[in-house]
Amino acid sequence: MKFDRMLIEKESPEEYGYQKIKHNLSESSVKDINIDDLHVNLKNFLLCYGPHKGKKELRELIAEEYENFSPEHVLVTNGAAEALFIVALSLLETGDHVVIEHPNYPSNYRVPKFIGCKIVPLELRLENKFEVDLNELENLVTRKTKFVSLTNPNNPTGSVISEKTLKEIIRIVESRDCYLVSDETYHDLTFNNQLPHAASLSSKAISISSLSKAYGAPGIRIGHIAVRDNALIESFLALKEHINICNSVVDEEIAIALLENKNKIMKNVKNHVKTNFGILKDWLKVQKGLEYVEPKGGVVCFPRIKNDVQLKLQAFYEVLLEKYSTMVGRGRWFDMDDKYFRIGYGWPSKESLKRGLENITRALEEVKNAD
Numbered sequence: 001m002k003f004d005r006m007l008i009e010k011e012s013p014e015e016y017g018y019q020k021i022k023h024n025l026s027e028s029s030v031k032d033i034n035i036d037d038l039h040v041n042l043k044n045f046l047l048c049y050g051p052h053k054g055k056k057e058l059r060e061l062i063a064e065e066y067e068n069f070s071p072e073h074v075l076v077t078n079g080a081a082e083a084l085f086i087v088a089l090s091l092l093e094t095g096d097h098v099v100i101e102h103p104n105y106p107s108n109y110r111v112p113k114f115i116g117c118k119i120v121p122l123e124l125r126l127e128n129k130f131e132v133d134l135n136e137l138e139n140l141v142t143r144k145t146k147f148v149s150l151t152n153p154n155n156p157t158g159s160v161i162s163e164k165t166l167k168e169i170i171r172i173v174e175s176r177d178c179y180l181v182s183d184e185t186y187h188d189l190t191f192n193n194q195l196p197h198a199a200s201l202s203s204k205a206i207s208i209s210s211l212s213k214a215y216g217a218p219g220i221r222i223g224h225i226a227v228r229d230n231a232l233i234e235s236f237l238a239l240k241e242h243i244n245i246c247n248s249v250v251d252e253e254i255a256i257a258l259l260e261n262k263n264k265i266m267k268n269v270k271n272h273v274k275t276n277f278g279i280l281k282d283w284l285k286v287q288k289g290l291e292y293v294e295p296k297g298g299v300v301c302f303p304r305i306k307n308d309v310q311l312k313l314q315a316f317y318e319v320l321l322e323k324y325s326t327m328v329g330r331g332r333w334f335d336m337d338d339k340y341f342r343i344g345y346g347w348p349s350k351e352s353l354k355r356g357l358e359n360i361t362r363a364l365e366e367v368k369n370a371d
């Protein structure tokens, strides 16, 4: 199996160099949290192997988020990235049929592609508010489908699958006896009601999440897989033991401290996100050259430069980054046209977001009719 790098990671701000970016509008997360805000006591801490499924206390805290769940239904992983890899490699074989939402975080479809699966994209279209079309899904899923994979809230569009639609999707996968893989990495970043976890609704639904995005803790590499099926968890564990045996015990300790302070952390996060969302909305309203769908979750928005706007696309990204030190996520990160770009509005301070958005307007203006 040969892998190539994802552009979203190759061109990521951490690989480019955080110090070279003044206004970072390229992140899909909130600002990184500082360990000093968590009061983690690591004195006299033994650097032993940890329980392979993850420390029980941590799995208990995660299981509490789900309905009718026990810690046995949770496998702690190295971020959602490893969870996606484990699930795909455990469930799929060359030639298998899978239905995968697009656009999406590329691992969701790239790993099945490397395995040699037949990938049927479930397209989220701007013209359809980036929403899942249930009729289309119903037609795409067959008795041969191994799983349907969705990211809810979606990255990069910020669209959200409602509880009603999610229940319909589960009905479809159950009727075809396949799985739903639900990437819920942005689960805690919805504006209105909290969404149910797919895994709470059916034992055929596998939920994946992490502490990277809503809690701003990607550096501890803690994610999880949740499914009410002990045999499945056991098969995921078998693969995990081949990759890294267990998680970092230090990371797990920090994750416990973080989840114990979850309410306080999320209160601050939501206030910040609300303020920044207002700034984004005001800016979007006056952008004549862009079409967009207002996001419903996550901290991202995925506008598209209108077709009748004549500009040099490559120059737009160059001017934005090199002249204005402002970074956004390019459409190509998601195997989409570069006329789309992702704005991450949760990471920057409100001042930096304002400046970054102004810089996008300036850069778009400067490269107009550049041909």
Ligand SMILES: Cc1ncc(COP(=O)(O)O)c(C=O)c1O
Pocket (backbone or CB within 6 Å): 028, 078, 079, 080, 081, 082, 105, 151, 155, 183, 185, 209, 210, 211, 212, 218, 222, 223
């Ligand atoms: C939808 C989605 N899933 C998974 C990941 C992987 O994140 P992590 O491994 O940090 O949890 C990302 C990262 O951007 C993502 O957007």
